[in-house]
Amino acid sequence: MLPYPALHASHGGIWIADDSGTRPIGRGEAIRIAADTPVILLNAPLVAQRLGFAELSGLDLLELYAFLFPARFMVPTPKGLARVAGIAVPGSDAEVAGFLRAAAAALLDVTKGDWPEREGAWSAAQNLAKLRWPWAPIVGTRLTRPATAERWLFSKLPEWSEGAPRPAPRTITLGAEETGARLAHLTGSLAEERPGQRAFAGAAIEAFGPRMVRDAPNLVLAEAGTGIGKTLGYLAPASLWAEKAGGAVWVSTYTKALQRQLSHETARLFPDPALRRLKVVTRKGRENYLCLLNLEDALQGGFAGRAAVLAQLVARWAAYSADGDMVGGDLPGWLTTLFRRAGSTALTDRRGECVYAGCPHYRKCFIERAGRASVEADIVIANHALVMVNAARGRELSTRPTRYVFDEGHHLFDAADMMFSTALTGQETIELRRWILGPESGGRGRRRGLAARLSDVASYDEAGAQAIADAVKAAGALAADGWLQRLADGQPFGPVETLLAAVRGLTYARAESDGDAGYGLETELAEPDPALVEAAGPAAHALDALVRPLVALGRRLEAVLADAPDWMDAPARARIEGAIASLGWRAETVASWLALLARIGGPAAEQFVDWLIVNRIEGRDYDVGLLRHWLDPSKPFAEIVLRPAHGALVTSATLRGGGDWEVAEARTGAQHLIRAGTRFEAASPFDYASQAEVLIVTDVKRGDLGGLANAYARLAVASGGGMLGLFTAIRRLRAVHTRIADRLAREGLPLYAQHVDPIDTGTLVDIFRDDHHASLLGTDALRDGVDVPGESLRLVVMEGVPWPKPSVLHAARRLANGGSAYDDRIVRARLAQAFGRLIRRADDRGVFVLLSAAMPSRLLTAFPPGVPVARVTLDEAISRVRRLPSVAVVGQEAGEDA
Structure with missing residues (x-):
């Protein structure tokens, strides 16, 4: 001891x-x-x-x-x-x-x-x-x-090696019989017969058939209810096609939890771990992976204090990690939170500053290893954002996937909304300035500006050197350190900061809510005031002066590649190719900013929604700018991702979101394709009538935080824990947690909460899953991404009807998509997802409680057919919850007062 x-x-x-x-x-x-x-x-x-x-x-x-x-x-x-x-x-x-x-x-x-x-x-x-x-x-x-x-870290890590380009996949046709045999192999001979799963696998075959018309992929839209077993259902034809055609199938998800689950399921395909590492590769955005050059800098004095301790522990991990994934990989999610995230983000490449082959650790780079491994893999487990980024501006055009499976397909609209949006904000412009200029204050670290990263090219190519110099000069017009304080003091410096000051002033003038009361302000970009109109011109001129040398530099680098000078070996070529891709991305970003500025004082663009924002937290501004989103982001998704593909399967347990197939087609981009997708539906095999019930509590007054907290506490005690409490606002979550945490502890019931406990969301779910008496409070991320079968989750409680936030963007989409019917579709989808957390397997039992008397009857179609729905008092709800089978109640019911 x-x-x-x-x-x-x-x-x-x-x-x-x-x-x-x-x-x-x-x-x-x-x-x-x-x-x-x-x-x-x-x-x-x-x-x-x-x-x-x-x-x-x-x-x-x-x-x-x-x-x-x-x-x-x-x-x-x-x-x-x-x-x-x-x-x-x-x-x-x-x-x-x-x-x-x-x-x-x-x-x-x-x-x-x-x-x-x-x-x-x-x-x-x-x-x-x-x-x-x-x-x-x-x-x-x-x-x-x-x-x-x-052998320390950098000598211990293996090197990846180059290989010959992989041939294009062969054209093959899968048969129903061989697909069924592959499915039987994956499920095992002792598995129970699942007719829905076999039908799902059979329908998925079409996505892997030969494409017959250019720009018309074989698209399958499949809604497969919880319990169908859709993961193995699509892995069967996907793995068979990869094996016979010699190509890779990209399986894309939205949540890291499903990525981990998929990785585990592939052990059925390839039981041998060594073979599985070759055949199955998990891919994420480069900002998820440890950057070895950043780590080396941290170990050599770039970090100090607690951050330096974290760097040493991360180095220990990196020597044994399977893939170097710091977010959702084999690095425990709780490790970085122990250090209050001090330094953890600096250990990844979040700024696009990678020098590729110019890095001394390039041959051991986790990111490069994953990219090369995915070329030869059969199954690539990715996420929606990465798929869209690669399709829009990826460097891997020669190995572009031809077959996709989009699991959690109901999230494609949201992922596309983020990917294809434009943000001309102070935070974005200052990051671009740092990328071009490098350190301006003599700080420590390995950050280098554009001139330092391309010094050898500048010495070789005079036109390239001039383009770099012009870009560096033009970057001086972007927002600089201290910009927020200058805006608050009314003393912006330069044309971009002047634009941001005008945005801030107009947003504060027109925002409906008090800036000190909320977490952000916004207003439409309509009828701009003279200050904003006058600021737009110089800002646009400054950005135009920046984008021109970036484009010119990209062209000069392409010319250098074509010249192939004597000093250009393979590593130098790879580095320049990487610089070309990065320059192209930055130039596209600035071009999109220019298009947004052209809107100020002019007519609205029909396919876009433009607005002004001041993002705030705890009464302080942290970003200011202009935003542009597609009115229908599924349109660029269909154009950039789906149309070039040969086949795609889009699946989810709630693909239609409680609506009809037209909703699914609109949310997935299918309506923008030449060839309509095939529809498939398989209802959940669960007996919801006997496994679950929905209770709508009618006597908890809206706005009564004490009453709301009392309801959560009494329900948690009645169920003996196992409660997932869902909120639509972080403030209410925190208020309820404060009122009930000690109370539940006295009953022997642990309580954890997202946005309260200093623990990452994935670890919170792991803790919740591991303790049958724990309860967990959270927001959207828990409503959509929790897979906790068994007794650990037997009660889902929602504070109210999850209406969409009345933002500028939502108002525009609501107007274009049927008004209140659009709101109803969103609410049904959210309710369906929340209810879906409750019953995950055939022996699950549970209760879904909605603490809102204002729940409209028309929205009850969000719940599975057959599930009983009752409007009851809180006392009656507690009585029913206490009757849940196989639950050991730790303490007696709590008192009435929260």
């Missing part, structure tokens, strides 16, 4: 454990002990929040686990820690502090022998000791210096 006390704080109380035993203590004493003495903790930021002591630090067991077992996941709770430490789970909150001391000793016992991640541990411990990491002295005395030098 370590000679340090352990501290545990929850909503139920605070305890300290030392050699004399465990005792409860007050908040003040706990803060004093933590400030004066190294204490053992589990998730220091969470404990700090519950103590109200932001500066809390200590011996965090999560950091120790990340050091000892990099690239291994652990649910960051006492139960999860007990599982990996191989010791008994504490029986109550009062036992946790003593348990933490025993768990620390159990984890450290691994250092007595060899364990899979031993290599590199001694070197990392020495580096962490210099950074005063609290665990370093303890770990360091238990590790012996290896007899031979350890």
Whole structure:
């Protein structure tokens, strides 16, 4: 047992454990002990929040686990820690502090022998000791210096290799019989017969057939209810086509949770892990992957303090990571939150500054490795945003996919809305300025401007050098550091800041709500005032002066490639090709800004919605600008992604969103194609009439936060936990959480909340799934992306009807799409998604509660046919919830007052 006390704080109380035993203590004493003495903790930021002591630090067991077992996941709770430490789970909150001391000793016992991640541990411990990491002295005395030098990160990582271009896929036709046989192989001989799954797989075959008309892909729209087994249903024909045609099928999702699930399901296709790594590749945007050059800079002094400790732990992880994915990969999601995200974003390439082959780690780059691996793969698991980015401006044109599967297809509209939008804001312009100019204040780091990144080209090509110089000069007109304060002081500098000042002034003048009360202000770009009109001209002139040298530079780089000078080896060519792609993207961005500025003072563009925004948080501006979105973003999606494809399957459990097929076609871009898509529908096999019910509570008054909190608390206690509480506003979520957290803790029911607890959303769901008595509060991300089968989720509670926010963009789309009927379609889709969290398998049972007497009857079609719906009082709802089977209620029903 370590000679340090352990501290545990929850909503139920605070305890300290030392050699004399465990005792409860007050908040003040706990803060004093933590400030004066190294204490053992589990998730220091969470404990700090519950103590109200932001500066809390200590011996965090999560950091120790990340050091000892990099690239291994652990649910960051006492139960999860007990599982990996191989010791008994504490029986109550009062036992946790003593348990933490025993768990620390159990984890450290691994250092007595060899364990899979031993290599590199001694070197990392020495580096962490210099950074005063609290665990370093303890770990360091238990590790012996290896007899031979350890292979450290950059020598340990494997290199990728170039291969011959992959031939175009062969033209083949899949048969129903062979597809059925592949499906049977994937499901296993002992699996129950699923007629809906077989029918789904049979319908999906059409998406993999030969294309007969140019620009007319074989499109299949398939709504497959929960429980059909659509993942294996489409993997069967997809894997068969990839095998026979010699091509890659891109399976695109919207949520990281489904990406992980898909990766696990492919083990049925390729049980051998080594073969699976070759045949199945997960792809994400480059901002998700660790940048080795950024990491090297951090390890060599680019980071300081806690950020430097994080860099060392990330380096430990990178040496054992399967793919270098920092967001949703094998890096535990809780690791970066332990450091309050200090430095984590700087370890990825979020600014488009990659120098490609100019990087000393290019041959070991996780991003490049994933890109090359996907060329030879059978199945590429991607996401909607990446698919659209690659189609619009990707460098991989020669290996462009011909077959897609879009799972979670009901989100294609939203993904396209973000991808094909334009944002001329202060944050965007300052990022472009930094990309071109590099550091302007002499700060540390590896950031380099355009001239430094292309210095060899500038020395070789005079016209290219002049284009770089012109771009650098023109970038001086963009927003610079301190722009927000200058706008607030009424002293903008340069034409772009003057434009942003005019936008801010007009938005404040016309916004309907009080700027200090909300999280943002917006107004239509209509009838602009003279200040905005006058500012638009100089800003447009400045942006035009910038886009011209960017385009010219791109052309000069293409000419340099064609000349192929003696100094241009393969790495230099790859770097210049990368620079051309990046320049093209930036030039397109500035061109879209110019098109938006041309709208000021002129007629509205029918296919776009333009408006002004001032984004705010807690009473402070953090961005200002002009936005442009497509009125129908499925149009560019159909043009750029679907039309060049040979086949695509778009599927979801709620593809029609509670409406008709015309809604599905409008939301997926099918209506913009020459050839209409084939429709397929398979109803869920679940018996909703006996497995679930919908209760609409009629006596919780709208706007009564105390009554709302009381309803959530009583329902959670009645169900013994297992509640997913969904909110349409973060403020109400926080208010309810504040009122009920301690109350539920007294009943032995843990409560977690998105936007409250310093834990990432994915980890919150993992914690919720792991504890049958926990409850979880959240917003949209939990409504759409939670897959928690079994007793852990047996009650879904929504605070009210999820009407769309009355924004400028929504108002325009509402007007163009049937008025109130458009609102109804959105609400039905949201209700269907929320209800879909409840029943995930045949033995699930649950109750869906809507705390709104104003629920219109016309929206009840959002729920599956057969599910019973009743309008009841809160008391009656609680009585019904208490009758849920197979639920051990921890405490008695809470009192009436929240």
